[in-house]
Amino acid sequence: AERTLRQMQKMDAIGQLAGGIAHDFNNMLAVVLSGLQLVQKRLARGDTNVGAFVEGAMDGAKRASALTQRLLAFARQQPLEPERLDLGHELADLQELLTRTLGSRYQIEIRTEPVWPTLADRSQFENAVLNLAVNARDAMPEGGRIQLRARNAPAGSAPAEGGGAAERDYVLVEVEDRGAGMDEATLARAFEPFFTTKPEGKGTGLGLSQIFGYVRQSGGFVRARSEPGVGTVVSMYFPRDEAVASPPSAAPDRA
Numbered sequence: 001a002e003r004t005l006r007q008m009q010k011m012d013a014i015g016q017l018a019g020g021i022a023h024d025f026n027n028m029l030a031v032v033l034s035g036l037q038l039v040q041k042r043l044a045r046g047d048t049n050v051g052a053f054v055e056g057a058m059d060g061a062k063r064a065s066a067l068t069q070r071l072l073a074f075a076r077q078q079p080l081e082p083e084r085l086d087l088g089h090e091l092a093d094l095q096e097l098l099t100r101t102l103g104s105r106y107q108i109e110i111r112t113e114p115v116w117p118t119l120a121d122r123s124q125f126e127n128a129v130l131n132l133a134v135n136a137r138d139a140m141p142e143g144g145r146i147q148l149r150a151r152n153a154p155a156g157s158a159p160a161e162g163g164g165a166a167e168r169d170y171v172l173v174e175v176e177d178r179g180a181g182m183d184e185a186t187l188a189r190a191f192e193p194f195f196t197t198k199p200e201g202k203g204t205g206l207g208l209s210q211i212f213g214y215v216r217q218s219g220g221f222v223r224a225r226s227e228p229g230v231g232t233v234v235s236m237y238f239p240r241d242e243a244v245a246s247p248p249s250a251a252p253d254r255a
């Protein structure tokens, strides 16, 4: 049943993606087609000066190919392999990768506190943090400081799904930038698959929706706060792994 549910959730997400993909893919094919038509016309009248049109068509084809690659990667999404993780350590371990990936114009500040253990998939966690850091960078084209932190969010301190306060303990991992920020309309759509405000070829619009899916599958949830011209904070809440704290004699409360 577990597997079926996961499969259904995946199909649902893919269904949502299909509309967006079809639209983008069609645009790219139109670029390829019009390029080839121009080539055909010129060649028909003996004009072999077609380099630029061929180039344009190839460009469109490359973009279409990159798009389908990403769709395939999304569709065959590995099932999560949760393990007991200290997300503070995991975050701190990413310092070098982030510094290298983002370049010297960005200061990566990672602050961690001792945090509760969580059950989460390590490589998906790294992916999520990297994605958020890249978004932070894109919001600060001139460079700047990106702050990442991990801390405990005890029951009552985390926001609950339907308003109010959460009833269980979470570990909170946040990525904050002082970049362009988002207006309300953008923020409202930011987690939609394929929603992007980035130029064609740069944004896929899949980053935040994948993070949303991953954290949710891990039993947690994601929040984003943003203000135009001020910056953005994305907060990932991972449930505390309670199994660790329970005394050995206690009856296990889950399978």
Ligand code: ADP
Residues within 6 Å of the ligand: 135, 136, 139, 177, 179, 180, 181, 182, 186, 190, 191, 195, 196, 197, 198, 202, 203, 204, 205, 206, 207, 208, 209, 231, 232
């Ligand atoms: P992508 O980065 O490929 O566009 P995402 O799903 O990661 O896809 O983000 C969707 C959109 O949300 C972005 O195009 C951008 O408009 C907005 N966004 C995400 N993160 C930030 C951020 N840190 N600052 C400002 N806008 C952001």
